[in-house]
Each structure stands twice: as structure tokens, then as C-alpha cells.
Amino acid sequence: MQSATRRRVSLSGCLAIGLTLLMLVIGLVSLLRPSGSGGTSFDTSPYALDLAKEAYQWRKNHRTTDHNFGNGAIILEYSDGSAPSVYPSPMYEGRDGPPDDINAFHSERLTHENYILPMLAQLRRNGILAKASRVDIIIFSQYHVCPVCQRQMRNWQDQQRCQAGSANVFLTIWELAQEFYPLARDPRKRPQPPVNDVGDIQTVDIPFVEQPTPVWTPTP
Ligand SMILES: [Zn+2]
Numbered sequence: 001m002q003s004a005t006r007r008r009v010s011l012s013g014c015l016a017i018g019l020t021l022l023m024l025v026i027g028l029v030s031l032l033r034p035s036g037s038g039g040t041s042f043d044t045s046p047y048a049l050d051l052a053k054e055a056y057q058w059r060k061n062h063r064t065t066d067h068n069f070g071n072g073a074i075i076l077e078y079s080d081g082s083a084p085s086v087y088p089s090p091m092y093e094g095r096d097g098p099p100d101d102i103n104a105f106h107s108e109r110l111t112h113e114n115y116i117l118p119m120l121a122q123l124r125r126n127g128i129l130a131k132a133s134r135v136d137i138i139i140f141s142q143y144h145v146c147p148v149c150q151r152q153m154r155n156w157q158d159q160q161r162c163q164a165g166s167a168n169v170f171l172t173i174w175e176l177a178q179e180f181y182p183l184a185r186d187p188r189k190r191p192q193p194p195v196n197d198v199g200d201i202q203t204v205d206i207p208f209v210e211q212p213t214p215v216w217t218p219t220p
Contacts, residue, residue, distance in 0.1 A: 042075075042077060042134060042136050042170070044075065044136050044138050044172045044174075045198045045201070046198070047073055047075055047086065047136075047138055048138050048140055048172070048174040048198075048201055049195070049197070049198050049200075049201060050073075051071050051072065051073060051088070051138065051140040051174070052140055052142075052174070052176065052195045052200065052201050053195050054071060054088075054091070055069045055070065055071055055091065055140065055142050055195075056142075056192065056194075056195045058091045059142070059192055060192070064182075065093065065182075066181075066182045066183045067093045067094055067095050068093070068094035068106070068107050068141060068142050068143040069091055069092070069093055069094070069107060069142050070091075070092050070094060070106075070107025070108055070110075070111055070139070070140055070141040070142060070143075071088065071089050071090070071091050071092060071107070071111060071139075071140055072088075072089040072111040072112070072115060072116055072137065072138055072139040072140060073086055073087060073088045073089060073137075073138050074086070074087040074116065074119055074120065074123070074135065074136075074137055075087075075135070075136040075137075075138070076123075076128070076129070076131070076132035076134075076135055077132060077133055077134040077135070077136065078131065078132060078133055079133035085128075085132075087119060087123070089111050089115035089116070089119075090115065092107040092110040092111055092114070092115075093107065094106045094107035094108070094110065094141075094143070102148055103146060103148040103149050103152070106141075106146065106148075106149055107141055107142075108139050108141050108145060108149050108153070108173070109149060109152070111139050112139060112153075112156050112159075112160075116137055116139070116160060117159065117160065117163050120135075120160055120163040120164045120169075121163050123164075124163070124164055124165055129164055129165075129166065132168075133168070134168050134170070135164060135166065135168060135169045135170070136169075136170050136171075136172065137157075137160055137169060137170065137171045137172070138171075138172050138173075138174060139171070139172075139173050139174070140173075140174045140175070140201070141173075141174070141175045141176075142175070142176050142180055142192075143175070143176075143180060143181060144175050144176075144179055144180075144204075145173060145175055145204050150204065150206060153171075153173060153204075153206045153208075154206055154207060154208055154209045155208075155209050156171055156206075156208075157169065157170070157171040157206075157208040157209075157210075158208065158209055158210065158211055171206075171208065172203055173203060173204040173206055174201050174202065174203055174204070175201065175202060175204055176193055176195070176200065176201060176202075177193075177199065177200055177201055177202040178193040178200070180192060180193050
């Protein structure tokens with residue numbers, strides 16, 4: 001009788017410990033999960049910070065300009081836990097295009113069209129993409145992304161997936177957290193904001209168009 005009670009007690013004790021452990025594990029997992037950046041489960045912020053720092057140095061070391069600087073990178077991740085491969089773009093200096101295609105030469109579009117798409121095609125052709133378990137694309141802009149670019153960006157992830165031949169491609173757009181424009185009337189927006197940590201950059205929330213069977217004809 002006594003031993004049966006003890007067994008019951010120890011059984012419920014085990015259950016309590018088990019439940020506590022389970023709660024701890026769930027808590028840890030949710031803590032470890034990177035904060036959502038465009039719905040991705042890979043934390044692109046350290047890579048975006050590198051791009052932002054590079055753009056900062058570029059502006060500092062090159063002629064004074066009121067143009068935007070921007071860049072991007074393709075990051076290949078592997079399921080065996082080996083370090084991701086990073087393919088950084090050149091630096092692009094943005095400027096306005098003709099009125100009917102005002103963002104033709106904005107740095108974000110130059111990064112997407114002149115680097116990301118052709119590089120994805122190249123990485124696909126030579127079999128490098130096939131080794132990756134996931135592909136993250138990041139595009140960074142010093143200026144806040146204009147509404148025309150933001151609208152067009154809705155299709156960019158889909159275009160990149162088509163070019164890569166995989167739905168496992170995730171795009172995140174980044175910009176400086178602080179508004180920056182050297183010609184701004186507001187003198188506080190004129191100096192280049194310092195870039196020291198991930199708090200100095202932010203993601204731009206783009207509602208990407210997702211197509212079940214993407215149709216994209218790459219330019220030859
Ligand atoms: Zn733009």
C-alpha cells in the first residue's frame with residue numbers, strides 16, 4: 001500500500017519534471033529562433049551589416065556624391081552544418097532613370113538585375129546551387145527604398161527562384177535604419193549615419209508574390 005503510494009508520487013514527480021523540461025526546451029527553441037526577417041528562418045542580419053559597413057566605407061573613400069550606394073549578396077547554406085558560402089556583389093551607385101522608368105538605375109534594381117539574377121544562373125549552371133540546402137539573397141540600400149522599387153520588389157523573389165530553379169530561395173531587403181539623404185532640407189538627414197551594429201539597419205517588409213509554378217524567362 002505504502003509502496004504503491006510512493007510509486008504514484010514518484011510517477012507524478014517524473015511527469016512534472018518531464019513537463020518542466022519540455023517547457024524549457026520549447027522556451028529555448030523559441031529563444032534561439034532568429035527574429036523574423038521577411039519570413040526567413042536564417043538570420044541574414046550579420047551579412048546585411050557587412051554590406052552596410054562596406055557601403056559606408058565606399059562612400060567615405062569615394063568622391064562626394066548625392067547618389068545612393070547599395071550592394072547585395074547571395075548566401076548558400078548547407079545541411080551538413082558547414083559554413084555558408086557568400087557571393088557578394090560589386091557596389092552600385094544609384095541614380096534616377098528617365099521619367100517612364102524612374103528606378104532603372106537605382107542601386108537595388110542594379111543589384112537584382114545586374115548581379116543577383118545572372119549570378120544565380122551561373123551558380124545553377126555549374127552545379128554549385130544544387131549543393132546548397134537553402135539560398136538567401138540580401139539586397140542593401142543606404143537610402144530608404146523608394147515606392148517604385150518596393151512595388152517591383154514583390155516579384156523579385158519569384159524571379160530569383162525561377163533563375164535558381166528552386167523555391168528554396170529567400171530574399172530580404174535591408175536599408176539604413178536612420179533616414180539619410182545628403183541633399184535633404186532637414187540638416188539632420190544629411191550626414192552619413194554610422195553603421196556599427198544591426199540596430200543601425202532595418203528590413204523593408206515586401207509582400208512577395210509567390211507563384212506555385214513560377215514562369216520566368218531569363219534574358220539570354
Ligand atoms: Zn528605387
